[in-house]
Amino acid sequence: MFSEDDLLPLSGVQHTVFCVRQAALIHVEQAWTDNAFTIDGRHRHAGVHEEALRRERRGDLVIVRGLALRSLELGLSGVADVVEFHRVDSGGVKIPGARGLWEPYPVEYKRGRRKRHRADEVQVCAQGMCLEEMLGVPVGEGALFYGMEQRRMTVALDAALRDLTVEAARRFRELVEHGETPAARKEKKCETCSLVELCMPEAMTRRRSARRYVTAALERSLQEGEDPS
Numbered sequence: 001m002f003s004e005d006d007l008l009p010l011s012g013v014q015h016t017v018f019c020v021r022q023a024a025l026i027h028v029e030q031a032w033t034d035n036a037f038t039i040d041g042r043h044r045h046a047g048v049h050e051e052a053l054r055r056e057r058r059g060d061l062v063i064v065r066g067l068a069l070r071s072l073e074l075g076l077s078g079v080a081d082v083v084e085f086h087r088v089d090s091g092g093v094k095i096p097g098a099r100g101l102w103e104p105y106p107v108e109y110k111r112g113r114r115k116r117h118r119a120d121e122v123q124v125c126a127q128g129m130c131l132e133e134m135l136g137v138p139v140g141e142g143a144l145f146y147g148m149e150q151r152r153m154t155v156a157l158d159a160a161l162r163d164l165t166v167e168a169a170r171r172f173r174e175l176v177e178h179g180e181t182p183a184a185r186k187e188k189k190c191e192t193c194s195l196v197e198l199c200m201p202e203a204m205t206r207r208r209s210a211r212r213y214v215t216a217a218l219e220r221s222l223q224e225g226e227d228p229s
Contacts, residue, residue: 089101091103184199
């Protein structure tokens with residue numbers, strides 16, 4: 001269990017699952033730069049929060065934007081894009097000014113399309129786990145809304161995803177506490193990363209390859225009895 005002073009940004013778990021080097025560059029080295037994707041994404045998020053900084057009621061649905069979240073168990077804090085509260089017959093929480101019981105349902109907005117990796121799902125799961133701890137009720141499901149697809153993807157907060165989220169939170173904290181920035185590795189996902197020019201995965205990979213080549217050549221020459229000088 002962590003204290004309030006120990007809490008790390010909830011977004012860090014999403015960065016960690018996507019790329020541990022990106023997570024370290026942002027949260028350890030405090031490096032950040034924008035590209036077209038992040039600028040568009042920020043505008044979309046701003047729109048979500050600016051539509052209404054107050055609660056909105058639509059029948060059996062209450063929508064809250066910009067809700068502060070935290071989990072002392074995960075050691076994370078952040079702000080949810082949207083938390084929907086669905087009216088239920090039992091097992092929910094009470095909301096001031098609204099009769100009945102309500103079940104929390106986190107919704108995270110993303111600019112692009114659904115991914116092959118689970119980084120976005122982990123972010124929603126972390127939000128759900130925060131809500132569980134704060135409100136004392138189970139949160140079994142959430143959603144991701146992808147702007148380029150204009151559709152929701154339901155996210156089941158099952159045991160496997162929860163385990164992945166807990167591990168991502170642990171690994172993220174390890175990066176921050178150790179001040180560790182993993183070595184770069186060129187991958188397909190680097191093409192859409194806003195930090196690619198700071199990270200320089202291609203150059204770093206070439207540099208490591210050259211170093212390995214020189215080291216291997218020296219080892220061979222020594223084994224063959226040659227003078228490396």
